[in-house]
Amino acid sequence: MRLLVVEDDPDLSEQLVDALREAGYAVDLTGDGEEAEFLGETEPYDAVVLDLGLPNVDGMTVLEHWREAGKTMPVLILTARDRWSDKVAGFDAGADDYLAKPFRMEELVARLRAIIRRSGGHASPIIECGKLRIDTRASRVTVDGAPVKLTGQEYRLLAYMAHNLGKVMSRTELTEHLYDQDFDLDSNTIEVFIGRLRRKLGTDVIETVRGLGYRMAEPEDGA
Amino acid sequence: MRLLVVEDDPDLSEQLVDALREAGYAVDLTGDGEEAEFLGETEPYDAVVLDLGLPNVDGMTVLEHWREAGKTMPVLILTARDRWSDKVAGFDAGADDYLAKPFRMEELVARLRAIIRRSGGHASPIIECGKLRIDTRASRVTVDGAPVKLTGQEYRLLAYMAHNLGKVMSRTELTEHLYDQDFDLDSNTIEVFIGRLRRKLGTDVIETVRGLGYRMAEPEDGA
DNA sequence: TGCCATGTTCATCCGCCGTTCAGGATCGCG
DNA sequence: CGCGATCCTGAACGGCGGATGAACATGGCA
Numbered sequence: 001m002r003l004l005v006v007e008d009d010p011d012l013s014e015q016l017v018d019a020l021r022e023a024g025y026a027v028d029l030t031g032d033g034e035e036a037e038f039l040g041e042t043e044p045y046d047a048v049v050l051d052l053g054l055p056n057v058d059g060m061t062v063l064e065h066w067r068e069a070g071k072t073m074p075v076l077i078l079t080a081r082d083r084w085s086d087k088v089a090g091f092d093a094g095a096d097d098y099l100a101k102p103f104r105m106e107e108l109v110a111r112l113r114a115i116i117r118r119s120g121g122h123a124s125p126i127i128e129c130g131k132l133r134i135d136t137r138a139s140r141v142t143v144d145g146a147p148v149k150l151t152g153q154e155y156r157l158l159a160y161m162a163h164n165l166g167k168v169m170s171r172t173e174l175t176e177h178l179y180d181q182d183f184d185l186d187s188n189t190i191e192v193f194i195g196r197l198r199r200k201l202g203t204d205v206i207e208t209v210r211g212l213g214y215r216m217a218e219p220e221d222g223a
Numbered sequence: 224m225r226l227l228v229v230e231d232d233p234d235l236s237e238q239l240v241d242a243l244r245e246a247g248y249a250v251d252l253t254g255d256g257e258e259a260e261f262l263g264e265t266e267p268y269d270a271v272v273l274d275l276g277l278p279n280v281d282g283m284t285v286l287e288h289w290r291e292a293g294k295t296m297p298v299l300i301l302t303a304r305d306r307w308s309d310k311v312a313g314f315d316a317g318a319d320d321y322l323a324k325p326f327r328m329e330e331l332v333a334r335l336r337a338i339i340r341r342s343g344g345h346a347s348p349i350i351e352c353g354k355l356r357i358d359t360r361a362s363r364v365t366v367d368g369a370p371v372k373l374t375g376q377e378y379r380l381l382a383y384m385a386h387n388l389g390k391v392m393s394r395t396e397l398t399e400h401l402y403d404q405d406f407d408l409d410s411n412t413i414e415v416f417i418g419r420l421r422r423k424l425g426t427d428v429i430e431t432v433r434g435l436g437y438r439m440a441e442p443e444d445g446a
Numbered sequence: 447t448g449c450c451a452t453g454t455t456c457a458t459c460c461g462c463c464g465t466t467c468a469g470g471a472t473c474g475c476g
Numbered sequence: 477c478g479c480g481a482t483c484c485t486g487a488a489c490g491g492c493g494g495a496t497g498a499a500c501a502t503g504g505c506a
Contacts, residue, residue: 188483188484191483191484191485192484192485194483194484195483195484195485198484199485208482208483208484210481210482210483211481211482
């Protein structure tokens with residue numbers, strides 16, 4: 001999962017980035033409104049944390065532009081506690097959730113997880129796929145009921161693919177979502193991790209689509 | 224466990240803090256309503272002792288604001304015996320328990336323990352987890368029936384983790400709950416105590432989740 | 447006052463994890 | 477059937493997070 005954080009306060013932004021990286025996200029940061037708008041329109045983020053209290057720029061407008069451009073990624077808005085009216089306007093502009101400063105990092109992470117989950121069309125924090133079962137809240141995976149130990153990257157890759165059941169994911173797409181901006185795109189880490197996942201979960205959970213990428217089959221009801 | 228005490232009377236607040244520290248809690252104290260509101264919103268308390276009889280500020284309003292902001296930590300209200308009507312209003316505002324002054328410290332501690340336990344979803348004061356058994360009332364721990372001698376911090380760390388079975392607890396989260404406001408966050412005491420606990424209880428009771436923290440497995444029903 | 451238990455810091459070591467690389471296997475296509 | 481492209485896999489290694497032992501500080505208690 002890859003996030004964009006739009007925040008200009010150096011202290012807060014550092015805290016945000018640290019906490020979110022800790023939580024296993026790839027994070028891009030900007031404090032500039034124009035750059036935010038550009039990044040949000042060109043890079044494939046899974047969610048955005050947008051502080052409305054930026055000087056000189058109007059975060060709300062940025063959000064509106066994204067929505068006008070057809071961008072649907074979930075956006076969580078940060079605002080000062082007394083700017084209560086922002087909340088309403090924020091939701092109108094297309095925000096998915098709202099958090100008043102000050103707040104606790106754990107709460108932010110929890111809410112982010114929630115809106116990301118919802119945006120994938122998953123009501124529950126648990127994704128099942130055949131013998132596989134992924135608990136996105138506890139970050140736990142079981143296959144046929146038996147718990148499986150995954151490393152951080154392994155889990156992130158699996159979780160991302162599980163959020164896109166049935167869709168063929170190209171290697172570049174996966175790389176873009178697992179790593180932040182500057183990462184060597186022609187590396188074969190993805191293949192390595194796919195291999196390791198297959199070894200741990202069984203060779204049948206991830207299918208190779210030659211020339212295109214990988215796919216996790218969604219549980220079919222024989223129809 | 225970390226508590227916030229909101230009390231302005233110097234004598235009483237000293238007694239409170241002493242008794243609660245004695246009982247093994249990390250305690251922050253304030254006599255100021257605004258500061259109380261701020262602290263309650265930003266620091267991760269496991270419970271709050273709130274005196275309604277503060278001059279100039281309305282404790283009830285503070286509580287209401289917390290609840291509006293989505294804070295769910297248990298709150299125990301203190302009030303003068305004759306302000307009986309406060310009791311009803313207090314519960315309406317989201318209080319979890321109520322104590323009339325004057326009271327005995329032992330009763331306060333007992334009630335606090337109870338609401339903290341309930342807030343974690345534990346009906347019983349005894350937590351079992353595999354071969355481990357923790358009596359939160361007597362502060363006693365046995366493994367396979369054999370009593371184990373733990374020091375104060377060791378017990379507090381274990382108890383806090385036991386209240387969050389199955390959840391991965393980050394080092395910062397643990398530090399925040401075991402110590403009060405000003406404590407060096409990048410210290411490795413937690414790791415040291417985890418090590419000591421593992422030596423006394425067996426290496427398998429606390430699992431390391433690399434990069435995230437520690438977890439005590441909840442007893443699984445091998446389904 | 448001196449000892450012991452407890453809590454904290456520090457320095458060091460170990461093992462895991464992420465990444466890279468190279469060689470081998472497999473597939474699709476002519 | 478052969479060739480090139482694509483994918484898989486095992487091994488290696490550098491870095492970092494966590495573990496550990498011991499030293500140091502503090503405070504209670506005899």
